[in-house]
Amino acid sequence: MSSMTRGSQSIYFGEPPYILSSGSVVGKKEGEGPLGTQFDMVDESNMLGEETWEAAESTMQKEASLLAIGKAGLKPQDIRYLYGGDLLRQGIATSMGVEALQIPMFGLFGACSTSGEALALSAMSVAAGYGDRILAVTSSHFGSAEKEFRFPLGYATQRPLSAQWTVTGSGAFVVGLDKSHIRISGVTIGKIVDYGLKDSQNMGACMAPAACDTIMRNFEDFGRTGEEYDHIITGDLGYIGSEILHDLIKKKGNDIADKHLDCGKLIFDQETQDTHAGGSGCGCAATTLAAHILSKVEQGEWKRILFVPTGALMSTVSYNEGESVPGIAHGVVIEHC
């Protein structure tokens, strides 16, 4: 066994890479939410000066990347590699968004877990010595996601109460060797977990078993309990998925209910913003991490957290062909230093 692997799915970094900076760009609804003042940039039009949802999402990724790079006092050419992805077919938001940066890139698809996947790969690359500074970026856009997965925005329909609201936002992170107050000390890469649910309008329930699996694996691989984390923060389980996660973890003999936060619950106000079961999308976990969670870790208010973005890996084709919605979750251990 190599020196950095832990258990069956985790890595513990001997020299943990640092998160040097982050950038977050969001749309109007997110700007009006509880975290509204913490985002770097709020675009009231949701279009960022572009004509289409897809182009707007691309531009968000570019802006978030430039913000993160700029806050680290760097230029795009100082970044060795880029890991990025989004929800659109063939990952066009990323490839068209980061083209202007001219950074060698890897395109990812992890649905809403992409922020975790990108951060894990960035940290692994830095720890392995493949690059001194790596950029992780992801995004989602309400308009492009509805169009991709559901109906045209003008279509008259009633959303089920279990439906979640795709966050319009992009988060970017520079991971590197330069010192900061935030480190990625380890990662737990998730497996696909599928309990046969077919309701893509209840994604929290589809993803909760994956989150449970990754969290329990993280505890086991690192020999930890929930007590050793200030918070366990999932990506976008929302209100229904979070409750299910608590039940599933309880069944395994643990209780994380008082430690658990969910970005899908943090980003919108449940009373006033009418999102039904909370926020979702790649941008949900990414912007909440960039704008809210990292500042808590940086200030030392939280010493160690487990960030677990969750993804529902379906497509409209698999859905129409009657396939279930498989879930995945990646765990990233983020520590104050």
Added chain:
Amino acid sequence: MGQTLEEKQKKEKAYQQYVKEKTPQHNVFANMCKAFVVGGIICTIGQAILNYCESRGMDDIQSGAWTSMMLVLLSVILTGFNIYPGIAKWGGAGALVPITGFANSVASPAIEYKKEGQVFGIGCKIFTIAGPVILYGIFTSWTLGLIYYLLMKVGVQL
């Protein structure tokens, strides 16, 4: 993983049942009341248009055609101004079932896919939602017509 297919299916079934219990649903009775109000209002507007047309001396067929056209126009305009989705969010099937809902289901893809071009955008995708209704509507009426014709042939009076 050491679990048989049967065990896996049992586990999945138990989870699906559990999720069903955990997931809140819209209140069916409240939804029906709202649908009654919204659907009723739309139909009342239709009746008003019909009555007006008849008062201007049009016959039944002409009045009916004008009523349909006016309701479709109204729905398309409200869809364009993004008002119709709000009506449907509250009124549910009351907004979906009348002809105005059908008009919305054609107008909304036209707006959404306009950016993909006149042919591959609007042209190919305008009926993505209404298409099944049109196809199976025509197919059903054709089938019924055939049955009607065959019954007539064997001398059944309808």
